[in-house]
Amino acid sequence: MNAGFIGLGIMGQPMARHLRRAGFPLTVYTRTAAKAEPLLAAGAQWAGAPAAVAAASDVIITMLPDTPDVETVLFGPQGVATGLRAGKIVIDMSTIAPAATVAFAQRLREQECEMLDAPVSGGESGAIAGTLTIMVGGDEQIFNKCLPLFQALGQNIVHLGTNGNGQRTKLVNQIICALNILAMSEGLHLAEILGLEREKVLPVVASGAAGSWMLQHLAPRILQNDFQPGFMIKLQQKDLRLAQEVIAQFGAEFPGTALTYALFTKAVEMGLGEQGTQGLINLFKKSHQL
Amino acid sequence: MNAGFIGLGIMGQPMARHLRRAGFPLTVYTRTAAKAEPLLAAGAQWAGAPAAVAAASDVIITMLPDTPDVETVLFGPQGVATGLRAGKIVIDMSTIAPAATVAFAQRLREQECEMLDAPVSGGESGAIAGTLTIMVGGDEQIFNKCLPLFQALGQNIVHLGTNGNGQRTKLVNQIICALNILAMSEGLHLAEILGLEREKVLPVVASGAAGSWMLQHLAPRILQNDFQPGFMIKLQQKDLRLAQEVIAQFGAEFPGTALTYALFTKAVEMGLGEQGTQGLINLFKKSHQL
Numbered sequence: 001m002n003a004g005f006i007g008l009g010i011m012g013q014p015m016a017r018h019l020r021r022a023g024f025p026l027t028v029y030t031r032t033a034a035k036a037e038p039l040l041a042a043g044a045q046w047a048g049a050p051a052a053v054a055a056a057s058d059v060i061i062t063m064l065p066d067t068p069d070v071e072t073v074l075f076g077p078q079g080v081a082t083g084l085r086a087g088k089i090v091i092d093m094s095t096i097a098p099a100a101t102v103a104f105a106q107r108l109r110e111q112e113c114e115m116l117d118a119p120v121s122g123g124e125s126g127a128i129a130g131t132l133t134i135m136v137g138g139d140e141q142i143f144n145k146c147l148p149l150f151q152a153l154g155q156n157i158v159h160l161g162t163n164g165n166g167q168r169t170k171l172v173n174q175i176i177c178a179l180n181i182l183a184m185s186e187g188l189h190l191a192e193i194l195g196l197e198r199e200k201v202l203p204v205v206a207s208g209a210a211g212s213w214m215l216q217h218l219a220p221r222i223l224q225n226d227f228q229p230g231f232m233i234k235l236q237q238k239d240l241r242l243a244q245e246v247i248a249q250f251g252a253e254f255p256g257t258a259l260t261y262a263l264f265t266k267a268v269e270m271g272l273g274e275q276g277t278q279g280l281i282n283l284f285k286k287s288h289q290l
Numbered sequence: 291m292n293a294g295f296i297g298l299g300i301m302g303q304p305m306a307r308h309l310r311r312a313g314f315p316l317t318v319y320t321r322t323a324a325k326a327e328p329l330l331a332a333g334a335q336w337a338g339a340p341a342a343v344a345a346a347s348d349v350i351i352t353m354l355p356d357t358p359d360v361e362t363v364l365f366g367p368q369g370v371a372t373g374l375r376a377g378k379i380v381i382d383m384s385t386i387a388p389a390a391t392v393a394f395a396q397r398l399r400e401q402e403c404e405m406l407d408a409p410v411s412g413g414e415s416g417a418i419a420g421t422l423t424i425m426v427g428g429d430e431q432i433f434n435k436c437l438p439l440f441q442a443l444g445q446n447i448v449h450l451g452t453n454g455n456g457q458r459t460k461l462v463n464q465i466i467c468a469l470n471i472l473a474m475s476e477g478l479h480l481a482e483i484l485g486l487e488r489e490k491v492l493p494v495v496a497s498g499a500a501g502s503w504m505l506q507h508l509a510p511r512i513l514q515n516d517f518q519p520g521f522m523i524k525l526q527q528k529d530l531r532l533a534q535e536v537i538a539q540f541g542a543e544f545p546g547t548a549l550t551y552a553l554f555t556k557a558v559e560m561g562l563g564e565q566g567t568q569g570l571i572n573l574f575k576k577s578h579q580l
Binding site: 098121122123126132133135156158160161165168169171172173174175176177178179180182183184185186187188189190191193194196197200201203204205207208209210211212213214215217231243246247250252253254255256257259263284 | 388411412413416422423425446448450451458459461462463464465466467468469470472473474476477478479480481483484486487490491493494495497498499500501502503504505507521533536537540542543544545546547550574
């Protein structure tokens, strides 16, 4: 099965490397060509445009920042759609609007191609370790066909129903993540204000009912003043915007999601967008000093 | 070492049982005498008042709902203080205001007795399993002396510094817990609104970056419509009030903590106070139906 990979960012690069290591013939494209070099050295082929990736591959994977990026790569000039032939499969592993992924799948179906939405959780560390959680929406037979690819990328791979359900599940995941990040930020900030030794407090709270993936993986970075991105604040903010858009359709109240969206937006406005999500705590420190 | 235990509620009862099983001679008192019966059957002695517990014990443990309860049990008529002799140790494992515990320790020191604040995390299941996290403030020598008692009750037992630091750490723990509960509630509520199979979504999100103790332990109860208390909404609300009081002294902004305090208060007002904290999700369901 020839694989194509478009989008070699923080997540895409280690994911593509896992596909290559698993032995899949791999064709890649990314906006900044230099980012492909390690993969080309590992035997991947370079394609000059998304259309060329589509032409060379049975399954085309996209891993991009946002809905418009996926739309352009799939349906723009020299996009994937212009290089497809019937029977090919597109897997979008980006996090984008559920309604958009449903529409994209419909457009590809008109070309007799199938699409899966397969957003991931686990961040950069999960991508590097090949331990991503993968949430898949789309036809079950197509899902089963693509399973060997998914298994090269992640550990917890779940089919959640029809097109869009991968993205819908991801939004559920992201609003939980955002509130858990807020929990970590306020907790560590309170500990600091109260004059507690955060190095002692963290293992205590992380081991009990307050425990979370965020406390385990990101809180230690905060204590080391390490705000390098595993997952950027601006992308978390984007995911919360997607959630807000979906929620708005139902007229339901999600006050915690609304608050985290406001806070992540404020963090982006304050110039923290390129920090990892653990950088949200800097919002509190700066507020406190005002 | 003779142990005394005052307050045999959801938490206190299994904790006292562990002390008895570990072989400590045990004297107990609780407001509703019937709750002591299983412990008396296991060999504990009944005392007619907190003062009698103090007279019979080297170390007196209190496990009560709120600051005024602890004040009454320690310093009220027939309180612990009236039964103390020099050299005895009081360990308050309740969650109360840090400033109050500092004041109580000072008053007991005037009787040449030491006090530790040692609030716990882990809820009813942790109390039953003997796996509580115990956050201890007070003199380090006294902490070391009491370690065998703590080890009968929990697994992760940490000395965090001076009197009050146990309670301060617990407040950090509780604001994180509350936001993680809100995260779980909004996440599962969104999944339901979006028509996702929550039984499939839960293990997916719980295994990745959204993972938390709450998702692991309480979310399955929500899916089974089980709102029995491991830890009651009204007590979580009380802990958030304590946190709000401490935060107010610093004039700092903790918008997530303020939101969870408002939501848990609303839940209490709606009559959900005796449900377990997972019952917070019922607030959303009812709002949505309004």
